[in-house]
Amino acid sequence: MKIHLWLLFLKMTLKILLGELMKTIKKDKIAKLLDFLADKYELFAPTSKDGLVVSFERIEEGKQAKLRFYNSNEAPKKLFFPQSETLFSYSKGGRETVPEPKTEQQRIIFGLKPCDTKSLSLLDKVFDTTDFKDPYYTQKRGNTIIFTLACNRPQSSCFCTALGLGPFLKEGADVFVVDLDDKYLFEPITQTGEDLLKEIPGLEEAAEKDISYAKELAGGAEAKITTKIQLDSLKEKLDEIFNESVWDEIHQKCLGCGVCTYLCPTCHCFDIVDEQVNDKGKRIRIWDSCMYPAFTLEASGHNPKPTGKERMRQRIMHKFNYFVETYDEIACVGCGRCLRNCPACMDITKVIEQINNLK
Amino acid sequence: MMDLQTKLREEAKRLLEEKKVDVVIGYEDGSMALRTTPCFVKDPRDVERLVWNALCENNLAKYLIGRTNKAAVIAKGCDVRSIVVLINEKQLEKENIIIIGMPCAGIIDRKKIYAYLGGADVKQANIENGIINVKGDGFEEKLNVHDFLHDSCLACRYRNPVFCDILVGEEIPEVEPKDEYGKIDQLEEKSSKERWQYFSKELSKCVRCYACRQACPLCYCKTCFVDQSFPTWFGKSTDISDTFSFHLVRALHMTGRCVDCGACVRACPNNIDLRMLTKKIEKDIKELFDSEAGLSIGENTPLASFSEDDPQDFIG
Amino acid sequence: MKNPYLPIPVRLNKVTLENEAKDLKTFDLAFVNPQDAKAFKFVAGQFAMISINGIGEAPFGIASSPMNGGVLQFTVKRYPRGVLTTALHNLSVSQVLGLRGPFGNGYPVKELESKNILVVGGGFALTTLRSLANYVLHKKNRAKFGKLTMFVAARNPGEMLYKEDLEEWSKRGDIEVIQTIDNPVEGWKGKVGYAAPVLKELAPCPENTYAVVCGPAIMIKTCLFVLFELGFPPERIVTSMEMKMKCGIGKCGRCNIGSKYVCMDGPVFTHKQLQELSGEY
Numbered sequence: 001m002k003i004h005l006w007l008l009f010l011k012m013t014l015k016i017l018l019g020e021l022m023k024t025i026k027k028d029k030i031a032k033l034l035d036f037l038a039d040k041y042e043l044f045a046p047t048s049k050d051g052l053v054v055s056f057e058r059i060e061e062g063k064q065a066k067l068r069f070y071n072s073n074e075a076p077k078k079l080f081f082p083q084s085e086t087l088f089s090y091s092k093g094g095r096e097t098v099p100e101p102k103t104e105q106q107r108i109i110f111g112l113k114p115c116d117t118k119s120l121s122l123l124d125k126v127f128d129t130t131d132f133k134d135p136y137y138t139q140k141r142g143n144t145i146i147f148t149l150a151c152n153r154p155q156s157s158c159f160c161t162a163l164g165l166g167p168f169l170k171e172g173a174d175v176f177v178v179d180l181d182d183k184y185l186f187e188p189i190t191q192t193g194e195d196l197l198k199e200i201p202g203l204e205e206a207a208e209k210d211i212s213y214a215k216e217l218a219g220g221a222e223a224k225i226t227t228k229i230q231l232d233s234l235k236e237k238l239d240e241i242f243n244e245s246v247w248d249e250i251h252q253k254c255l256g257c258g259v260c261t262y263l264c265p266t267c268h269c270f271d272i273v274d275e276q277v278n279d280k281g282k283r284i285r286i287w288d289s290c291m292y293p294a295f296t297l298e299a300s301g302h303n304p305k306p307t308g309k310e311r312m313r314q315r316i317m318h319k320f321n322y323f324v325e326t327y328d329e330i331a332c333v334g335c336g337r338c339l340r341n342c343p344a345c346m347d348i349t350k351v352i353e354q355i356n357n358l359k
Numbered sequence: 360m361m362d363l364q365t366k367l368r369e370e371a372k373r374l375l376e377e378k379k380v381d382v383v384i385g386y387e388d389g390s391m392a393l394r395t396t397p398c399f400v401k402d403p404r405d406v407e408r409l410v411w412n413a414l415c416e417n418n419l420a421k422y423l424i425g426r427t428n429k430a431a432v433i434a435k436g437c438d439v440r441s442i443v444v445l446i447n448e449k450q451l452e453k454e455n456i457i458i459i460g461m462p463c464a465g466i467i468d469r470k471k472i473y474a475y476l477g478g479a480d481v482k483q484a485n486i487e488n489g490i491i492n493v494k495g496d497g498f499e500e501k502l503n504v505h506d507f508l509h510d511s512c513l514a515c516r517y518r519n520p521v522f523c524d525i526l527v528g529e530e531i532p533e534v535e536p537k538d539e540y541g542k543i544d545q546l547e548e549k550s551s552k553e554r555w556q557y558f559s560k561e562l563s564k565c566v567r568c569y570a571c572r573q574a575c576p577l578c579y580c581k582t583c584f585v586d587q588s589f590p591t592w593f594g595k596s597t598d599i600s601d602t603f604s605f606h607l608v609r610a611l612h613m614t615g616r617c618v619d620c621g622a623c624v625r626a627c628p629n630n631i632d633l634r635m636l637t638k639k640i641e642k643d644i645k646e647l648f649d650s651e652a653g654l655s656i657g658e659n660t661p662l663a664s665f666s667e668d669d670p671q672d673f674i675g
Numbered sequence: 676m677k678n679p680y681l682p683i684p685v686r687l688n689k690v691t692l693e694n695e696a697k698d699l700k701t702f703d704l705a706f707v708n709p710q711d712a713k714a715f716k717f718v719a720g721q722f723a724m725i726s727i728n729g730i731g732e733a734p735f736g737i738a739s740s741p742m743n744g745g746v747l748q749f750t751v752k753r754y755p756r757g758v759l760t761t762a763l764h765n766l767s768v769s770q771v772l773g774l775r776g777p778f779g780n781g782y783p784v785k786e787l788e789s790k791n792i793l794v795v796g797g798g799f800a801l802t803t804l805r806s807l808a809n810y811v812l813h814k815k816n817r818a819k820f821g822k823l824t825m826f827v828a829a830r831n832p833g834e835m836l837y838k839e840d841l842e843e844w845s846k847r848g849d850i851e852v853i854q855t856i857d858n859p860v861e862g863w864k865g866k867v868g869y870a871a872p873v874l875k876e877l878a879p880c881p882e883n884t885y886a887v888v889c890g891p892a893i894m895i896k897t898c899l900f901v902l903f904e905l906g907f908p909p910e911r912i913v914t915s916m917e918m919k920m921k922c923g924i925g926k927c928g929r930c931n932i933g934s935k936y937v938c939m940d941g942p943v944f945t946h947k948q949l950q951e952l953s954g955e956y
Contacts (some may be wrong), residue, residue, distance in 0.1 A: 018874035052478045053630065070480060073628065074566070083566050084596035090728045131939075132679045132924040153496070155480045157391060219581045253397040255421065257570035269928035272680075275594045276729040283680075283728070287566070287598050288927070294586050295929055298919045299733075299757030300954045314931075315901045343574050343626035344417060345389040346398035588731075588758045 007023060022206035023186045023197055030039065032182060033200060034110065036063030037160060039094030039197075041145070042107040044079060046072055056109065067111055067179070070155045071335060075265035076116050077111060077123060080140045085285045086135070087272070092279035108138070110147040110179075113331040114169035117148045119265030121172045125327045127266050128333035136285075140292045145192055152217050157228035159349055164331060167225070168218035178214045185214050192289070227349050230356045231330070238321040242313070246358060250351055251312035253344045258289035260338035260346070261315070266331045290314050363528045364411040367433065370459060370525055374431050375403035378630070380457055381428040381665060386415040392484040392493070393469040397422065411527075412486050413504050414490075416466045419624040420445060420576035429455050435463035436618035437511070439520040440653030441576045444616050447659055450579055460523025462531045465505065465512035467491065470630070476500070510634060511621030513538040521654050543639050558603070558636075564629040565602045567595060571633055572609065574626035577616050610636035615644050615660030616654045634652050679924050682726050682773025683711045687766055688746060695833030698753045698763055699799050701738065704772065705746045712745045715777065717809040718784060720915060720943045723776030724923045725749060730762045734807040734920045734938070737777065738837075740809035742816075747774075750802045750836065777849070778923045779942050782807050782887065782913065790822035794877050795898055796871050797828040797890025801836045803915055804889055812850060823850045824879060828870035828894065830857050853877065871897035881906040887913045899946065909947040916942045916949075 012021070021108070024035055037043050037332035038060055045065035046276075047057045056076045127137040150166035151158075162164055170176045178185040180284070185206055188194035197203065254302035261267040271286045271288035274281055288295060291311050297303045305311050339347050371383040387398035387408040399422075400406055411433070417456050418585050419432050420441045434442060439460055445451045464630045472481065483494040516539075519530045544555055564675060569585070572578045584592055593608075594601035610633075617637045623631050644650055648661035660663075688701035699784040704725075706712035709791035719741055725730035766772075770882035782803070792811065798802045804825075811820050825844060829835045835854065845852045854865035855873045868874050869936035870890070879886075886894055886907050895914060902912055918930035918937040935941060 005500070050474075052474055070478070084598070126926055129925070132926070134680075134926060135678045136680075153480075156482045158361050183632075249399075252399050255570070255573040255626070257573035257626055258568045259570045259626065262568045263628055264564055268926070270921070271595065271927070272732060273595055274726075274729050274731055275596065275598075281729050282730075283726075284596055285680075288929070289568075290928060292569075294582075296919055298917075299754040301754075301756065304918065317933075318931075320929075322931065325934040336915060339391065341628045343570060343622070345391070345394045347390040347396075378748065590757075 010196070012188075012191075016083065019324055021197075022211060023200075023203035024180070024183045024187070024206045024210055026183045027181075030067065031062030031065070034059070034065055036200060037108050037110065038062065038108075042105050044076075044107060044109045048110045049177050057159075058297050063206055065111065068151065069358075070336070071113050071116070071151075073193070073263070073335060073337075073341075075119065075335070076109065076112055077119065077265050077268075079107075080120065080137055080144070081123065081127070083287050085130070085136055085277065085284055087280040087283045089280070089296065091281075101148065105143070107144045109144060110119045111149045112173075113151050113335070114148055114167060114171075114173075115158075115165060115335040116152075116159060116265050117146055117172040118165055118169060119333045120146075120264045122323075122327075122331055123268055123335070124330070142148075145174045145196060146172065147175045147177050147186075150176065150178045150214075150218070150221070152179055153226050154220050154221055155336060155340075156295055157339045158164060158225055158334060159229065159336060160334035161222055161225045162227050162229040162349065163231070163330055163332060166218075167221040178217065180210055180213055180217070185210050187306060199224050203326070227334075229349055229352050234352065235324050236358065237358070238317055239357065241358060242317070244356065247309050247313045250316075250354065251308045254291075254308055254312055254346055256293070256308050256311065256346055257343060257345065258291045259341050260348075261289040261291055262287060263334060263337040263341055265335055266319070290318070316355075318346075319348075321350065364409070366515075367411050367461070367527050368406040368409050370527060371400060371406045371409055371431065372403045374398070374457060375406070375465050376596055379429070380431040383409070383431045383433075383459075384419050384422050385409040385433040385459075386411070386419075389414075391608065392481045393467070393472065396657070403476050405439070409460060413459075413467045413491070414469075414486070416621075416625060418574070418576050418672070421574065421622075423451055423456060424576065425454070429457075431457040431459055432475055433459045433461060434520060434523065435466075436460050436515065436517040436520055437618050438576075439522055440618040441620055443653040443656055444577060444618065444660075445523055445579075446656055447472060447615075447653075453656075456527065458520065458523040460520030460526045462525045462526070462528060462613065463512075464531060465508035465515070467507050468509040468512075470578070471595065472502065509621050509625075510538070510542075511619050511624070512571060514540070514619060514638070516651075517654075522656060536561060540638065540642055542635065546635060546639070559599060559633050561635070563597075564631050565597065565598055565606070566629065567597055567602065567605070570626035570628065571623035574622040575613075576620075576622070577613065578609070584612075589626075590595045606633070606636060610640055613637050614640050615650060615662045616652050617641060617649070679775065680922070680934045681714045682724070682732075682775045684771050684807060684856065685747070685774045687768055687770050687772060690766070690768060693836050693838075695831075698764075699750060699751070699836065700753075701748055701750045702763065702766075703746050703748055704774065709769065715744070715747075715779035718781030719742050719804045719810045720782035721779045722923075722938075722942060723747070723749070723778065724920070725763070725776050726757075726773040726775070727759065727762050727766075728773065731759045732773070732775075732921070733757075734778070734923060736803035736806070736915065736942075738805050739828040740806055740813065750799060752799050762854060775806075775923060778938055780940065781947075782915075782943050783812065787811075787885055788819045788950045789821060791880075791882075793824045793826065793883040793884055795826045795828075795870065795874065795888040795890070795902075797894040798830075798834070799836055799943060800889035800891070801827060802916075804887065805837050806841060807887065808844070808850070812844070812847070817849055821864075821883065825850060825852045826870075826874060826879075827852070828855045828890070830871070831861060832856060832863055833859055867887070869897070870894050871901050874898055875901045875904070878905060881908075881911070885911045885913060890916050895913075909950060910945050912946040914946065914949070916944060918942075 044056050045059050046054045048054045048066045054072045127134040154167050170189050173189045176187040188197050268289045270285050274283050296305045319331040374380050386395040389396040404446045418438045420438050426503050479495050481493045481495050489504050491504050514536045593604045650661045684707040685704040688705045691701040693699040702905045722736045724732050725735050735749040740751045749761050753760045794804050844850050886902050892931045916937050920938050921927045921931045923938045925936040929938040
């Protein structure tokens, strides 16, 4: 079985190297391509009501998509892990379960940036474990095909490269899309991606110059990101400084508003509550934040994380130490949403820099 | 004539050297263009970090609550009024605070600049003499600061601190607000159904992050009504009726107390127009009680005080 | 694929009041569906998430022995601020609740085999320790383990949990039971004094012995000190942690101590493991 997969991989790599699989489509035809996808799948794409704030929504027509954008305001995690989700419903005296979440229709997310695509594989590590699979999340994941759109123009708040990722990272994509100014380049990354591309009408073979232009754009994009983070011994440093007073300084301007965690594509904390009207109710899962005081507050009144200091420390440690310890990956993709949206302009890259600079 | 920023740094240095306070809470340059960030200066040698310009948007009064040491805080007109309300509500001990009052002609709303630039990424910005110079990939523009102020600044009547211990610079002339209740009046004209639709649309953007509450200096309850579980007043999901209830009740809790500093709107990650609720209530309180929040120490919100002369004609 | 968020129905069979202060009750829960009863296998020290629809859900250590199938026992303290614990205490027999589990790692019973076990329990933390004791004492298991000592502390005789069990155990020859209360009370035949000094006086031998310690934070802290002095190494001191939990399966992110989730990697940890986790505890 393993050999078969290896051969397939080799075959695909060879094909990609020979440019055989890569396709292009002229920009003026992209709306039609999206129409085609929207017909057969539930299609999600970046949209904007005011031309400024972008959000991933379901579209029925290709022209609703806004494909030239920095990134969506909210992280696309909401398409897999929504703010509110019903776990099951009940009525007086018993329980009608919403059984295994109703089989979701096949979905396509078109235009996910590489940082957000990577964030999904980090969320997988939490929700899709051998002992306990979260059926609500894993169903959606299994039913979704991802078209990742390369990031030609990273924003000044972006820092994916500082984490070893990049604006042209293909990891997690089914099809990798590059905007070549007058056309789009499609590169299949998985078998699912390749099969889907075969179905789409009107695609042309990619020319050598298309492929080399894409490489050029990749270099240009990576060069635009100038923020650097020293990662080498960060985890060890964090282990050492747990009880140091630097945390008093770090948290003092934080308002505990939770915007960073709500917009972060890798934050996954949630609460479970029962909500009932008369005798019908449901148990729902809703987003929660480690930055809120009641997050760890126990019925006895004891709170292991009583002040903003412990909670800020928890956030930084979780992303750059605990997650690394358990999964060997940093739980941050450098999308910059926390930086851009923090009302107090807390900058996580500066916090890490401050920690690294401690003696 | 020394500019305000230099004067401010001098005052801060003096206060720290004379040990009048343990910390000066002010603003310093943010790590991104068009941003400043709150800063806490404890060492008189660090006062050079402090800045004062049209990007100093945060309401720093929030950082005074629950403080155990003595602090000096840099406060604009609106911030000062929120401090006055906090003192009147006995949340702050006046002797532990030194208010460094800054006359303020308005703060820039960077989202208005982004909108003007069509969503472009501003990489550098600096302000000089009322002009803000913004630069990015392939563009550079000089913009008039006064064309890009926050809506709350356009409605401001109290540009000078109504109360402070140290005034930095001279008072600036108070002006008639450029746009005090314009949008409120428009909404009042609409039918009930239209208003319901407007607010439903705005509030459906809410993800219940409570950033508005956290940013507001006057939201200081140890347990917010929305976090109570005994009893649970409102649901916590994004169900529109629960979200509506949260915002309406929060606005009601602000009655007679909100100074329209705009911190809530700035904190909201989804740009919900929260001021429509709080500003409307402010208008009603002014009309019904001829009262505005935070104008003098010792006064209380009309809903928390009474006088013998209160109108009673509605009582049977 | 089983959905780990769906509770299975259990019926409240019996309510036992455990203490004079009337805030501790033991609930006997029986599986409504026989196939659920058959499928539920657990290890002493594991917990379950108990829920009442419309009220909420919380973790409770299983107090009954894994050798008794079909009916599970949980001892619950009512907190004035606790929505669920208050509702539980107001329940009447035959009502149906929800149960999810078993969760957590449980006591390291395999490691404990052929060792002596010193159980140090205080207040109402005795719940899972009772499960462990009854597991060890079961005739199928007893021979696998060495000496078993139950050292139990409570504020006063009225607050002692599981009085029936303690009495029965005291009559047996294969377990030593030592009880202590804070202050002398007329008619009390056991020891008098706080847990730590009485434990010091008893000077249990650390050789080939595991200490399993559960109780209020101050009791654990002081007893740990005594155990270290007596020569118990941190890898042979075992404790069960408590945290607010919601999912019970390591996903909602709230019950962590350092990089470990108390609901999955715990709630049982050796003291050595706790020392290695970030200085959080």
